[in-house]
Amino acid sequence: MDKLDPKTDGSSMDIVKDNIEQLKAIFPDVCCEDKVDFTALKQLLGDNVETREERYIFNWHGKSNARRIAQTQSTGTLRPCKEESKNWDSTQNLFIEGDNLNTYLEYTGQKDAEGRKFSSNSDSTGRYHTNWLNMMYPRLKLARNLLKDDGVIFISIDDNEQANLKKLCDEMFGEENFVGNIIWKNVTDNNPTNIATEHESIVVFAKNKDSLENTWKSKVSKIKDILVELGNQLTSDIKDKSELQVTYSKWFRENKNQLSSLDRYKYIDNDGVYTGSQSVHNPGKEGYRYDILHPSTNLPCKQPLMGYRFPEETIQKLLQEGKILFGEDHNKIIELKVYAKDYVEKLSSVIELDGRLGAYDLKHLFPEVRKLFTNPKPVSLLSKYISFSSGNDALILDFFSGSSTSAHSVMDLNAQDNGSRKYIMVQLPETCDEKTDAFKAGYNTIADIGKERIRRAGEKILSANQDKDGIESLDIGFKVFKLDSSNIKAWDIDEDNIQQSLLDAIDNIKPEREPEDVLYEVLLKYGLDLTLPIEERCIAGKTLYSIGFGALVVCLDDNITLEVIEGIGQLKEELDPEVMKVVFLDNGFADPVVKTNALQILKRYTIDDVKSI
Known part of the structure; x- marks a missing residue:
């Protein structure tokens, strides 16, 4: 029976090995016994090999070490923390407390004397630029590895490191995968400076830009929802067309300043609120030419400068459907009737949004705390x-989750469009300064703030949408996991006391660890989702964990008998997974004979992947 080795099976994905496999797939003749023949590779690449000493390169002190750290496999584990979680048995969301780059942060001086980490840089000296780059490099490397081909990353940054971030991402993702730079105008700066700084930058890169949709559009809009709901209410209550328009026009004038990009939706009919769109115009080149007669003057309407975008038969169909708007006379170009319910928004490179809204969001959730968190995102x-760049079933990962605005946003979006987005929040347990309002309110770490925010935001969203169809399926829970060392003792012989070392090795699970700690480490080592359903079974008095409807079965009890082994085989026949993997404690069998026979019995049930820890 093979063992799960904490030094091999117990580590994360080997990025170097994975890269070699990808290289082997492209250039099979340059790889020999998992080694790369760079001489042969250079010959295949020909003139495309860079050999000049003076060339464009982005470099800094510590880059080589940062690259090495980024490729280092993690040997830690994630321990479940049910008491701090919400809806543990049903949620698909994760909150991970810790950072497997923590040791590296300490080594490079990126944590202050009290252990706090910096994720932004307000110092302009070269040393801090270097520290910041060394901190970001391994995280961006990891982020790229985790992204799907159509995945994107949004990175908020101020002017101190914006230039360095763009260069770093160009190297990490490739210049060709730069999606754009969004300017978020978030403040009004009245300080006496040469140029008032009133914005932050959001740098956007894709894993593979060619895999993205050509145009990002979003159907999610709270203002749109208000207009649609108002239209439904008015058309239900008012049947006279003139009275309907007069009533809506009065509301429109009173609320126009709050409608943002929907401030042109000033009309209403029996089908709802609508506006006129110039999308009948042909953009850029000569389009279709034909006459459309005005219903009142019976004269041809003025044509767009470059003609119509649609052929005449399409316009005739739209006329029959009542979707063409005419001006007072034929001197106005026709417009296409577009209803608010069909509104989609494009993502602009400039967004004006008051940065204080993030603090207001928190204040609504924590009215008892004066200032809970510094500069939370709205x-x-x-x-x-999220709504522009991903589908409604996307997985959102935030490496610097802070007050968990990202989790709040995911739940809010899911409530709006009945989506099934999931999130993973990652946050160091950074201590809150004792002088802060957060600490005085009982929040010892930033992670504590984030978890409580998710709890409160979820309940608030449920309450606000209680009458909405399907709201009962909204996932407002999260599983908390905390980073720790492996639950499995590494083999470490004490040459002065070999006998004691051998005795310690008999029980190789650390004494302070619980069975569920070990269970989730096994899931990690097999690369299984931590939110997979886990069913607890009892067979012959022993506890078995069935993960993913029998894809993996784990038994961590002692004194395993052949009756238990037969029970596992019968469980496979009952659940009928395509493949079942089984894991035992190495010293968990009643005797060596049972351990030997277990393999043969399980093979009889076509269970071939059996390991011990």
Whole structure:
């Protein structure tokens, strides 16, 4: 029976090995016994090999070490923390407390004397630029590895490191995968400076830009929802067309300043609120030419400068459907009737949104705390990014989750469009300064703030949408996991006391660890989702964990008998997974004979992947 080795199976994905496999797939003749023949590779690449000493390169002190750290496999684990979680048995969301680059942060001086980490840089000296780059490099490397081909990353940054971030991302993702730079105008700066700084930058890169949709559009808009709901209400209550328009026009004039990009939707009919769109114009080149007669003057309407975008038969169909708007006479170009319910928004490179809204979002959730968190992002800002750049079943990962605005935004979006987005929040347990309002309110770490925010935001969103169809399926829970060392003892012989070392090795699970700690480490080592359903079974008095409907079965009890082994085989027949993997404690069998026979019995049930820890 093979063992799960904490030094091999117990580590994360080997990025170097994975890269070699990809290189082997492209250039099979340059790889020999998992080694790369760079001489042969250079010959294949010909003139495309860079050999000049003076060339464009982005470099800094410590880059080589940062690259090495980024390729280092993690040997830690994530321990479940049910008492701090919400809806543990049903949620698909994760909150991970810790950072497997923590040791590296300490080594490079990126944590202050109290252990706090910096994720932004307000110092302009070269040393801090270097520290910041060394901190970001391994995280961006990891982020790129985690992204799907159509995945994107949004990175908020101020002017101190914006230039360095762009160069770093160009190197990490490739210049060709630069999606754009969004300017978020978030403040009004009245300080006496040469140029008032009133914005932050959001740098956007893709894993593979060619895999993205050509145009990002979003159907999610709270203002749109208001207009649609108002239209439904008015058309239900008012049947006279003139009275309907007069009533809506009065409301429109009173609320126009709050309608943002929908401030042109000033008309209403029996089908709802609408506006006129110039999308009948042909953009850029000569289009279709034909006459459309005005219904009142019976004269041809003025044509767009470059003609019509659609052929005549399409316009005739739209006329029959009542979707063409005419001006007072034929001197006005026709417009296409577009209803608010069909509104889609494009993502602009400039967003004006008051930065104080993030603090207001928190204040609504924590009215008892004067200032809970410094400069939280507004929920509406992150909701905008997420709705434009991903589908409604996307997985959102935030490496610097802070007050968990991202999680709040995901739940809010799911409530709006009945989406099934999931999130993973990652946050160091940074201590809150004892002088802060957060600490005085009982929040010892930033992670504590984030977890409580998710709890409160979820309940608030449920309450606000209680009458909405399907709201009961909204996932407002999260599983908390905390980074720790492996639950499995590494083999470490004490040459002065070999006998004691051998005795310690008999029980190789650390004494303070619980069975569920070990269970989730096994899931990690097999690369399984931590949110997979886990069913607890009892067979012959022993506890078995069935993960993913029998894809993996784990038994961590002692004194395993052949009756238990037969029970596992019968469990496979019952659940009928395509493949079942089984894991035992290495010293968990009643005797060596049972351990030997277990393999043969399980093979009889076509269970071939059996390991011990």
